[in-house]
Amino acid sequence: MEKAKTIRPALSGAGKVRIFGRTYHRDQLLCALVLMIPVLVAVFMLFILPVIQVIRYSFTNFALNTGKGDYVGIENYKYLFQDERMFKAFFNTACFAVLKLVFDTGLALLIALMLDSNVPLRKFLRSTYFAPVVVPVVASSLIWIWFFDPDVGPLNQILGFFGIQPLGWLYSENTALISILIFSVWKGVGYNVMLFLTGLQNIPDSYIEAAKVDGASNFQSLVRIKLPLLRPITSFIVMIGIINTFKVFAEVNVMTPKGGPGYSTAMIVNYIYEQAFTRGKMGRACAASIILFVVIFIFTTIQSRLNSSKEVSYE
Numbered sequence: 001m002e003k004a005k006t007i008r009p010a011l012s013g014a015g016k017v018r019i020f021g022r023t024y025h026r027d028q029l030l031c032a033l034v035l036m037i038p039v040l041v042a043v044f045m046l047f048i049l050p051v052i053q054v055i056r057y058s059f060t061n062f063a064l065n066t067g068k069g070d071y072v073g074i075e076n077y078k079y080l081f082q083d084e085r086m087f088k089a090f091f092n093t094a095c096f097a098v099l100k101l102v103f104d105t106g107l108a109l110l111i112a113l114m115l116d117s118n119v120p121l122r123k124f125l126r127s128t129y130f131a132p133v134v135v136p137v138v139a140s141s142l143i144w145i146w147f148f149d150p151d152v153g154p155l156n157q158i159l160g161f162f163g164i165q166p167l168g169w170l171y172s173e174n175t176a177l178i179s180i181l182i183f184s185v186w187k188g189v190g191y192n193v194m195l196f197l198t199g200l201q202n203i204p205d206s207y208i209e210a211a212k213v214d215g216a217s218n219f220q221s222l223v224r225i226k227l228p229l230l231r232p233i234t235s236f237i238v239m240i241g242i243i244n245t246f247k248v249f250a251e252v253n254v255m256t257p258k259g260g261p262g263y264s265t266a267m268i269v270n271y272i273y274e275q276a277f278t279r280g281k282m283g284r285a286c287a288a289s290i291i292l293f294v295v296i297f298i299f300t301t302i303q304s305r306l307n308s309s310k311e312v313s314y315e
Helices: 002-012 026-057 075-080 084-116 122-134 137-147 154-161 176-201 205-213 218-229 231-245 250-255 268-278 282-308
Strands: 016-019 022-025
Touching: 016 026, 022 026, 026 282, 075 282, 084 122, 084 176, 084 231, 084 268, 122 176, 137 176, 137 250, 176 231, 176 250, 205 218, 218 231, 231 282, 250 268, 268 282
Parallel strands: none
Antiparallel strands: 016 022
C-alpha cells in the first residue's frame, strides 16, 4: 500500500496529455506509438497508397502495354457511363446480389432452425452444410461445370428422369446466370447457417419457456422472440452478403469465361478485370473500381443505418 501511495502522486502530476476528452500518460502514448508503427506502415503501404494510386490512375489513360499514361480528366468516367457492357455487368451484378441475398439468407435461416431442433444426426448435418465453404472456389467450380454439362451432367439426367426437358445451364443465355446463382448459394449457405445457428443457441431457454407458459405456439415464438433477437446477425449477414456479391469473380471467370453466352454472367468485377488485363486500359479499370466502391459504400451505409437503431440484449 505504501508503494502504491508513492507511485500515485508521481503519475498524477505532469507528463499527461489530453486527447479527445481523455487523459493519457506520455509514456503510454509513446509506447503505443512505437507498437503501432509497423501496423501503420503496413496499412499505408497495402491500403492507403494503393487507393491513392487507383484514384490517380482513374483520371489518366494509363495502359499496361506502355506503362505510361497522360491526364485525361473525367474521360474514363464518361466512357464507362456510355458503355453498354458496363451497364450489362452492373445489371447482372444487381440481379445476382438480390437473388443470392434472398435465397442465401432465407435458406440459411431455414436450415439453422432445423438444426436447432432435435433432428437426428445434427452434428453430421452441420458438418455437411459447412463443408462446401472450406472447398476452394476454383476446385468446386470445376466440379460443378460437370454437373451442369448438358449431355453427361447429372442435373439434366435428374430432370430427364422426371420427364423435364434438359436445360442448357451454363451454355444458354437464359440459364447461365441462374446456374452461377445455384452454385454460389450452395457454396456459401453453410457459413450463414453457422452464424444463424450460433445466434439461435445463444437465445436463453427461459425466453422460450416463458412464451410457452403464456400459450405461445412454436410459430409465435419464432416470429415474436427468435427472429427479433436474430436481427444483429441477420444485419451482419446481409451486409457481408452485399459486399461479397458485388465482388463475385472467380466462379464466373472459371465456369463462364469472357462473361458467358451473350455476356449474360459478366459481373462488374469481371468487367474491371477485362478492362485492366484483357484490353490493358488500367485507367478505365481504376475508374470502374471507384464506381464499384461508391455503390458498395452506399448500400452498406443504408443497410447499417436501417439496423443501427435497434440493439438486442440477452440479459
